Amino acid sequence: MISDVMTAAPQALPLDSTLDEAARVMRDEGIGDVLVTYAGRLCGVVTDRDIVVRAVAERRDTSLTPLGDVCTAELTTVRPDDDTGTAVRLMCEHAVRRLPVVDALHRPVGIVSLGDLAVADGGGPNVARPLHEISKAAPNS
Template identity: 40%
Template structure:
């Protein structure tokens, strides 16, 4: 069975918890991504920051993105997947938590990101449909 390590995007870059949301937006633009892991000064994953978070929780709320810290938007414990977990476990975790991207952890270290599209390429067609349906329903 295909593992997260085999299908993930390696070398995921974090946004520091103390960096601003404006810095995060610039980094997303430069990298061409819609989400960044939020890492603390202890090099541990604190959460994920998405472009939607920036729009809804910062801009839409009338806050200044140059003043809001990325760490302020980290909510609870981050949903992650182990580097050696298989595609079925990734699909289950994405479906259960209704997330389209999962940080991949090896021990406590961030080693990559698995996106919905990565999983879709690794699964047989009927299971891809199940994943897309699970992520698309409220």
């Protein structure tokens, strides 16, 4: 089950937080993404790459730009009780390396990465093929 391999209590910030705030959380926690919430419910994700490509390269003021302006809002998610095979399949289908884990009210409760699944599977074929496919996929812009 996803709940067995996910990272619980993921870092999340409200939609109106700034890119600077998200960057500081990423730096301080040693992570590459922050979940974005509105009224406690998941509404997006912002990555370090999003900050660079969608903000810095566009010369946006990161101290004023809210996460809502650059985050990815169309997300694929899983539930804590989903099986790990579902997560691997979704990662492969959507060419993503991590999936937010949400509860029935769409509140973020965790995040699961391809690495988490590889460790859980012992790096077996259920993860090796998707890892190869996801790695060669074009990055989301």
